[in-house]
Amino acid sequence: MGRQIQHWMERLEVRNLLAATTINWNSVQQPIDGFGASSAWVTTDLTASQQQLLYSKTNGAGMTLLRSRIRPDTTASSDEIQTMLKAQAMGARIFSTPWSPPAAWKSNNDINNGGALLASHYQDYANLLGQYVGNMKAAGVTIYALSLQNEPDIATTYESCNWTAAQFAAFLPYVHNVWVSQGLSAKIIMPEEMGWHWELASTIMADPTLNSYVDIYAAHAYDGGYGPVPGAAGKQLWQTEVSQLGVSDNSIASGIWTAGQIHKSVVRSSANAWNFWWIQSNDNQGLVRETWAPTTRFWAEANFSRFVRPGWNRLGETNDGGLEISPFKNAATGDAVIVLTNPTNTPITETITLSGTYLPSLIPWVTSATQNLEQQRAIPATGTGGVHTYTVPANSIVSLVGTATAAPVTQPKPGLLAKATSRGTAALTWTGNVAGATAYTLQRSANGTTWKTLSTSIPATTLTYSDSGLSEGTLYYYRVTPTNLSAYSNISATTTLLAAPSQIGATYNPAKKSVNVFWVPSGTWPTDFAIDRSTDGGSTWTGLTSAIPFGTHSYTVTNPVLGASNVYRVRAIYGINSSDGSATVAVTTLPVTPSRPITAAAPSESAPSRPWSTGPSISSQVLQQPYSDSRGFGAPTASLSPFAKRGQISTLFT
Numbered sequence: 001m002g003r004q005i006q007h008w009m010e011r012l013e014v015r016n017l018l019a020a021t022t023i024n025w026n027s028v029q030q031p032i033d034g035f036g037a038s039s040a041w042v043t044t045d046l047t048a049s050q051q052q053l054l055y056s057k058t059n060g061a062g063m064t065l066l067r068s069r070i071r072p073d074t075t076a077s078s079d080e081i082q083t084m085l086k087a088q089a090m091g092a093r094i095f096s097t098p099w100s101p102p103a104a105w106k107s108n109n110d111i112n113n114g115g116a117l118l119a120s121h122y123q124d125y126a127n128l129l130g131q132y133v134g135n136m137k138a139a140g141v142t143i144y145a146l147s148l149q150n151e152p153d154i155a156t157t158y159e160s161c162n163w164t165a166a167q168f169a170a171f172l173p174y175v176h177n178v179w180v181s182q183g184l185s186a187k188i189i190m191p192e193e194m195g196w197h198w199e200l201a202s203t204i205m206a207d208p209t210l211n212s213y214v215d216i217y218a219a220h221a222y223d224g225g226y227g228p229v230p231g232a233a234g235k236q237l238w239q240t241e242v243s244q245l246g247v248s249d250n251s252i253a254s255g256i257w258t259a260g261q262i263h264k265s266v267v268r269s270s271a272n273a274w275n276f277w278w279i280q281s282n283d284n285q286g287l288v289r290e291t292w293a294p295t296t297r298f299w300a301e302a303n304f305s306r307f308v309r310p311g312w313n314r315l316g317e318t319n320d321g322g323l324e325i326s327p328f329k330n331a332a333t334g335d336a337v338i339v340l341t342n343p344t345n346t347p348i349t350e351t352i353t354l355s356g357t358y359l360p361s362l363i364p365w366v367t368s369a370t371q372n373l374e375q376q377r378a379i380p381a382t383g384t385g386g387v388h389t390y391t392v393p394a395n396s397i398v399s400l401v402g403t404a405t406a407a408p409v410t411q412p413k414p415g416l417l418a419k420a421t422s423r424g425t426a427a428l429t430w431t432g433n434v435a436g437a438t439a440y441t442l443q444r445s446a447n448g449t450t451w452k453t454l455s456t457s458i459p460a461t462t463l464t465y466s467d468s469g470l471s472e473g474t475l476y477y478y479r480v481t482p483t484n485l486s487a488y489s490n491i492s493a494t495t496t497l498l499a500a501p502s503q504i505g506a507t508y509n510p511a512k513k514s515v516n517v518f519w520v521p522s523g524t525w526p527t528d529f530a531i532d533r534s535t536d537g538g539s540t541w542t543g544l545t546s547a548i549p550f551g552t553h554s555y556t557v558t559n560p561v562l563g564a565s566n567v568y569r570v571r572a573i574y575g576i577n578s579s580d581g582s583a584t585v586a587v588t589t590l591p592v593t594p595s596r597p598i599t600a601a602a603p604s605e606s607a608p609s610r611p612w613s614t615g616p617s618i619s620s621q622v623l624q625q626p627y628s629d630s631r632g633f634g635a636p637t638a639s640l641s642p643f644a645k646r647g648q649i650s651t652l653f654t
Contacts, residue, residue, distance in 0.1 A: 019322020
């Protein structure tokens, strides 16, 4: 028996190292509506760089959905109109959810603590929801869909309202009639229960007339119970909220968890859309921190949302279990994305066979403990069947991106990678797998369409090129081909670095225990500035904020580390790109002052005892006696330096 177990474990270990999948191009599954997160309460507006970070499909997450909150009053409005407008301008669709009807219309006369909508106010509430859609349209926001209630199965101390299946069934016709009478096109979502279950939709699902009034069946996934939903057949199926509650973890484990949630929702449950909970939070309920620093959760969702766009379809696949595999295609263009999630501590080499089409090459985009959706060199197909072999790093998410062709491409192409290395320089490297190449031609473009030739005579044995003299903070596209063959590589893009701010200085205010950092912009005008601090002389840095508006050239740090040297630097931000750090400025703050006043019976030439308590960072003090006329301080009677009198040191410059 022991030998059998050992043999089984050896086979399992091999399986975890070598895996295979077959993806059927003609096995078209559900269409994708999008990926997003919620602005409820926390994100009422966006700067230009924040807008790009969330919704740009070039250098951001490329999210295509935004979930906003409807106010629990009779204004029929939202606090997030500016965020909705800016998301919509980037192509995202907006859907809105109420957490509670107005208090006066509920059984508990309270927007919090559950309660139920009174039947006598069904018409009032249906009118209010219709008015909300109209008010948002007047404000410039098109509401794609509207939910009837957030988490109707639980009562919470914050905004909430409880519903039964019968109450939903009774209320829905009122909403439908308002929609018809006002000619509203916003889709109706329900029931948005806390877990992936559908008890509160059961009555509506079972009634053909009521079922026809619902466009999207949606639920949250806090119970982790993903699976098919037979009652939602013929309807859109959305997962509209999930996060890791009660944890604060920015390790790759949180990113792997997020990618796993998307895979379970879209592949295992055939959902059309997936949404994280908050955009912003300092714990695991947010995709970015309150400073707008992206987390691994953000990049994990971006592995899907940047590439898999609304209108794409999921594809069928046969997977031997080595990885979580989520394949998609755009039938109109032939574009394809295969998302591979490796939740193990071992690299897994995956052999991918395409059935029904041919992908000449796939470009990996990797999110790991050290990479944030970073492009890698293209991997060419082998054989006429289009087989790709790729080793997925341990604990990583990889999006393989390519475009199908009607017939196999027999000529191999170089795999190109462009990367900015300084303010005005980009480094190009490519694979030299093209037999018969006599030299290489390199081209650059400002828009990915119109090309300028940089060189036609790069030696065939030289697979690198340094392109200098570029404008800072600018996006450039590159491609390379053998000069004597028509075999262009993939297009690889990079954004050159910004100039760091100059003339940095700082002043310290001991009375307010604050440091004011100031600087002068250099080069291209950025969208924002960021400030970092180091307390170990510049070896390690902590970001304090990355959202200082471009017109502001100073920042007050209200929480410096007291009794220490605080080193500061400033970075320029343009979109999601950052300059190197500026020159540094160091400010030495005063230590914590004694917490109790000094008391002494009488002046004495001998050193008195010390009847006060010290701050945690003070190793010694100087005690000073008043003169007999109490007009000033005498010489130290006990040399316990260092100790600085309050106000004695007020400003430090560097």
